[in-house]
Amino acid sequence: MIINLVWLVPLFPLIGFLINGLGRNVLPKAVIGSLGSISVLLSFIVSVGIFSELSASEIKAFYIPLFDWINTGSVKIPFAFQIDPLSSIMLLIVTGIGFLIHVYSIGYMSHDKGFGKFFAYLNLFIFFMLLLVLGSNYVVMFIGWEGVGLCSYLLIGFWFTNPSYASAAKKAFVMNRIGDLGFLIAIFVIFTTFGSVEFGDVFMGAARLESGDSTLLLITLLLFVGAIGKSAQVPLFTWLPDAMAGPTPVSALIHAATMVTAGIYMITRSNLLFSLSPLTMDIIAVIGIITVILAAAIAVSQTDIKKVLAYSTVSQLGYMFLGLGVGAYTGSFFHVITHAFFKALLFLCAGSVIHAMSNEQDMRKMGGIRKKLPVTFMTMLAGTLAISGLPPFSGFFSKDEILAHAYQENQLLWVLGVIGALLTSFYMFRMLFLTFFGEFRGTQEQASHLHESPKSMTIPLIVLAILSVFGGLLNVPAVLGGGHWLASFMAPVFEHQGLSTASVIHLDHSTEYLLMGISVMAALISAIYAYSRYAKAHHIPAPDEASRGLFAKLSYNKFYIDELYDAIVTKPLNLLSYFFFKVVDKAAIDGLVNGLGKATSEGSKVLRLLQSGNVGFYIFMMLAGIVALLVYGFYNI
Amino acid sequence: METITQSIQGVPLNHYILLSSIIFTIGTIGVLIRRNAIIILMSVELMLNAVNLLLAAFSVYRGDASGQVFVFFIMALAAAEVAIGLAILTMIYRNTNSTDINILNRLKW
Numbered sequence: 001m002i003i004n005l006v007w008l009v010p011l012f013p014l015i016g017f018l019i020n021g022l023g024r025n026v027l028p029k030a031v032i033g034s035l036g037s038i039s040v041l042l043s044f045i046v047s048v049g050i051f052s053e054l055s056a057s058e059i060k061a062f063y064i065p066l067f068d069w070i071n072t073g074s075v076k077i078p079f080a081f082q083i084d085p086l087s088s089i090m091l092l093i094v095t096g097i098g099f100l101i102h103v104y105s106i107g108y109m110s111h112d113k114g115f116g117k118f119f120a121y122l123n124l125f126i127f128f129m130l131l132l133v134l135g136s137n138y139v140v141m142f143i144g145w146e147g148v149g150l151c152s153y154l155l156i157g158f159w160f161t162n163p164s165y166a167s168a169a170k171k172a173f174v175m176n177r178i179g180d181l182g183f184l185i186a187i188f189v190i191f192t193t194f195g196s197v198e199f200g201d202v203f204m205g206a207a208r209l210e211s212g213d214s215t216l217l218l219i220t221l222l223l224f225v226g227a228i229g230k231s232a233q234v235p236l237f238t239w240l241p242d243a244m245a246g247p248t249p250v251s252a253l254i255h256a257a258t259m260v261t262a263g264i265y266m267i268t269r270s271n272l273l274f275s276l277s278p279l280t281m282d283i284i285a286v287i288g289i290i291t292v293i294l295a296a297a298i299a300v301s302q303t304d305i306k307k308v309l310a311y312s313t314v315s316q317l318g319y320m321f322l323g324l325g326v327g328a329y330t331g332s333f334f335h336v337i338t339h340a341f342f343k344a345l346l347f348l349c350a351g352s353v354i355h356a357m358s359n360e361q362d363m364r365k366m367g368g369i370r371k372k373l374p375v376t377f378m379t380m381l382a383g384t385l386a387i388s389g390l391p392p393f394s395g396f397f398s399k400d401e402i403l404a405h406a407y408q409e410n411q412l413l414w415v416l417g418v419i420g421a422l423l424t425s426f427y428m429f430r431m432l433f434l435t436f437f438g439e440f441r442g443t444q445e446q447a448s449h450l451h452e453s454p455k456s457m458t459i460p461l462i463v464l465a466i467l468s469v470f471g472g473l474l475n476v477p478a479v480l481g482g483g484h485w486l487a488s489f490m491a492p493v494f495e496h497q498g499l500s501t502a503s504v505i506h507l508d509h510s511t512e513y514l515l516m517g518i519s520v521m522a523a524l525i526s527a528i529y530a531y532s533r534y535a536k537a538h539h540i541p542a543p544d545e546a547s548r549g550l551f552a553k554l555s556y557n558k559f560y561i562d563e564l565y566d567a568i569v570t571k572p573l574n575l576l577s578y579f580f581f582k583v584v585d586k587a588a589i590d591g592l593v594n595g596l597g598k599a600t601s602e603g604s605k606v607l608r609l610l611q612s613g614n615v616g617f618y619i620f621m622m623l624a625g626i627v628a629l630l631v632y633g634f635y636n637i
Numbered sequence: 638m639e640t641i642t643q644s645i646q647g648v649p650l651n652h653y654i655l656l657s658s659i660i661f662t663i664g665t666i667g668v669l670i671r672r673n674a675i676i677i678l679m680s681v682e683l684m685l686n687a688v689n690l691l692l693a694a695f696s697v698y699r700g701d702a703s704g705q706v707f708v709f710f711i712m713a714l715a716a717a718e719v720a721i722g723l724a725i726l727t728m729i730y731r732n733t734n735s736t737d738i739n740i741l742n743r744l745k746w
Contacts, residue, residue, distance in 0.1 A: 613742035619668055619677075 002049040003062050006081050009046050009091060010130040012039040017123035024116025033106035036119035040102050040126055044095035051088045060084055060492035063136055063200070070139075077197060082136035085490045086333070090133040090265060093340050097257045098126045100460035104348050105249040107456035108355060118158065118247065125151035129258050133265065138187045138197040141266065145183065145230065148259045149176045155254060156246040165245035172239040179229015179236060183266075186222035193219070203272045207496050211276045220273050220280040224287075227263030231317050234291045238562055241310040248351030251306060256313050256343035261336045264320045268329050271494055275327065275501035285325025285409070289416045291318030294559065296423035300430070301555040303541050304361045305350045308431045312387065313343055315420060319402055322417060327503035328405035329494060330475070330487045335398035337486075338471045342386040342395060345464035349380035352453045352461065353435060358446050363434040364540055365446075370436035372450040375458045377436050379465040384432045386468040388425035388523045391516075394471035400516050401477065404505050407515055418519050425523035429530035437535040477505075479512045645697045653694035660687035674729070674736040678722050685715050 016039030020032050027035075054060065062083040069079040102122060109118050125148060132144025157169030191197055193215050194205040209216055227233070232240035243255050254260070267274055267284070274280055292315050299311035316339050323332030354361055356373055370377040386393040389400065399421060407414035440447055452458065476482020487502070494502040505512070533539045542548065548556060557563075660683055667680030689708045696704025730736055 615738040615741055616669065616672070623665065623669065 002046065002053050003083050004064060005046060006050060006064050006083055006134065007066055009043045009050075009095070010127050010134065012042045012046075013123040013126040013130065015039060017120050017127060020116055020123060021120035024114075024120055027116060029110065029115050032116045032119050033102075036123055037099060037102040037106065039123060040095055040099040043126070043130070044092070044099050047088070047091040047095045050083060051092055054083060054085065054088050055489070074195070075191075077137060077139050079140060080136040080198075081134040081140075082199060083134075084493055086265070086268060086493045087133050089333075089337065089490075091130065093337060094126065094129050094133060094258050097340055097344050097464075098122075098129075098253060100463055101249050101253045101257075101344065101348070104252075104351070104457050104460040105247075107454045108249055108351055109247065112247075114158065118155075121151055121154050121158070122249075122253070125155070125254060125259075129262075132262055136199055138190060138199075138202075141269075142183060142187060145226075145262060145266075146180065148254070148262065149173065149180065149230070152176070152243070152254050152259055155250040156243045158246050158250065162245075168239075168242040168245040172243050175236050175239040176229050179226045179263075182222045182225025182229070184226075186219050186226060189215070189219050189222065199269065202270075203496050206272050206276060207499055209276060212278060213276065216273055216277045217279055220270070220277045221283070223266065223270060223273070224280060224284060227267055227321075228287065229263075230266075231260050231263030231321070232314050233263075233287050233318065233321055234294060237291060237295065237314045238558075238565065240314055241307055241558070244304075244306040244310050248306065248347060248354060251310070252344045252347030252351065255310070256347050257340035260313065260317055261320070261340065264317070264324065264332060264336050267324050268333050268493070271329050271501045272496045272499070274324070281325050281327065283325075284321050285406075285413060288318045288321030288323075288325050289413055289420075291315065292322060292420035293318075293416055293423075296420050296427065297555050298558050299427040300423055301541070301552055302427075303363050305353065305363050305366075305431060305435065306347075306361055308363075308427055309343070309346055309350055312346075312424065312427065313339075315424060316343065316387070319399060319417070319420070322406055322413065323402035326402075326405045326409040326413065327501070328402055330490050330502060331398065331401035331405055333490065334475045334486055335395075335402060337474065338386065338394035338398040338468070341464055341471045342383045342393075342468040345379060345383040345461065345468050346387065348457070348461055348464065349376050349383060352376040352457055353380075355453055355457070356450050357442060358449050360442060360446060363431065364543070365442045366435045366440075367438040367442075367540075368436070368440045369450060373436075373452050375452055375461060379458075379461040380432060380436070382465040382468050384428045386471075388428050388527060389421050389519060390425075390523055390527075391520060392472065394468050396516075396520070397472035397475060397477070400519060401475065403519055404477075404507060404512060404515055405503060407511075408503075408505060408507060414515070418522050421519050422522040422526045426526035426530050429527045430534055433530060433534035434540070438538050441540070477512070479509050642697055645694065650694060650698055653691060657687040657691040657694075660684075660690070672737050672739055674726050674738050677738065678719065678726070682715060682719065685711055 016036050020027070020036055024032070054062075063080060064083065065078050065080040067079050068076075070077040102119070105118065105122065109115055112118065128144045128147025128151060130144070132141055132148060135141040135144060153169050153173040156172050157166045160166045160169070187197060190202055194202045196202060196205075206216065229236045240255055240260065244251055246255075274284070295311045295314035295318060299308050299315060302308045302311060316335070320332045320335050320339070323329075323335060352373065353366065353369070353376060356369065356376070357366060360366065382393070386395040389396045403414055403417045403421075406417050440450075473482075475484055475486035478484060491500075491502060494500055507515075547553075554560070664680045664683030664685075664687060667683065668677050671677055671680065689711055692704045692708050692711075696702060696708075726736060729741065733740055
């Protein structure tokens, strides 16, 4: 039973972290790089074994207790892992894509001084992500949840000597903390409600509750707050674009493929709780679609290649939440998988471009580099086609499944979703054309340095490109003659004592064809528009200081959301802190304490004059005292 | 015994009280206004003995011997006090060539 060896999966990256972390300054780079990659590769091999055994097995949920962790009175929290279709697929994504990105990092980070530290952090991240995915209760999940947040912080601020990078790391950490607080309170409420934090016990208890139960509403809303923070949804999404301060492989691994999907994983895992509180589902769908549109509207005018991808990630995560909100758990998880493929690919391609351009990230200074970087261009084209939702690439299948469910639920959601798809296709092709087509706009020096990346970087690109192209075949819908493999594989996750939370599409085939046709047409039209504007007409985005129209200005300045938060949160908070610092602390508390001290010493200065040293005076005072006592005693008998 | 008691009781109690009050006041005033430490010690003795007198008188009038026991305690204490006090005074005189208490004004801040 290879499933019983599941503890090996997080163990390998942990060992890799320990060795790389301790030996980061002594081990040679080749050892560090191969150790880091091989540890994740071993985990991947075990994960493949687990996956194949699970697919062959009749039982679809395995519970592997490791040790008793917290055991006091009524609180019993074992450290246990759970293997089911959901976690086994997540294992494959985390270790598989993680391995490719480790390999890529060997080439990408080869000139960096912090090479050992980087691999140690990456391994630690993989370890925590695996804990998050494997945990059989909310507390183990929470450890992983916090751990990936920590690694995200460490890796965003990897080049911490640059103050703006360091503050981006802090921003990500603080914003995540807001969400984590929600998650933590949710765990407390779950414990007080169900008396356990084990997934099995919680879902068993929840299945007995009515749909729309107010406690469930509270729990799901709090869990969703956690997901908002981790998965960068409106209103807590602004940390993700800033997180691009980290090295590009980090953006690909943490801020595109794995960590940011933790929120979707958590909601999919708790699908029963969410299905039983329809109000939360509506809120999720609304937040999701707002995020889709807002982030896409920002992405269309960004000029930094990584910022475009960052907003694109936020927007795609919005699609996943839209899917969750309309009950399309499988569709949304399908999008997690395909998004992991194509977004990791796109980020790594962007990294390859940045590497070739000597760390230039501004697309206005790129252009025409497809001859020099043929592999990067071809793979990036594959990723762009996939994310734009053009058939038969992977994004088409996953996005259309979500959109079909949205149409079934509420047609307005579908319309907005298609508008999002339109924008997605536009900003992605805009990025592709600005980067690879037209004339080279960089400096002479950059032009002479242009080169295709080394093998260790291009091979992961090719593998991911293949996955991005064919990943959609995992879940081809019946209407296109497919077998819905993913949906049937994942079905046990959505079965709870005869209660199924999986939603099924009841649309007739002609409607489905129509929906697909419309979204594909939308993507095609905006791709063609992007082609005519950026590849044919060589339109180049205006420099920063140029004046823009109202919408362009809003979009270019990210709808002033950072400024808004600054005005409504940061500034009042600073003022309040300043008030507490100056008035409460300095004036009141310090005044009281210092005043007491000062009063004592000033009073003593006066009183010490009484001690004249004159013995006669002392005796007189003594006598006066005795008389006073006598008088007092006389009147108080 | 009978005669001593009777002769003491021959004087009215008020007279004892008056006398010992006068002696006590003299002692107090002596302590307060004299500067010579030896005189002050003597004044303290006066005050103690004024109290002794009163204690003995009350004891006889009430027919209770415990008052006289107190007198003995006080006399023993006074003897000890004088012994120590005089020793201190001797040392002060050796060091300052004076027994004036106003010279001893260094006991201050």
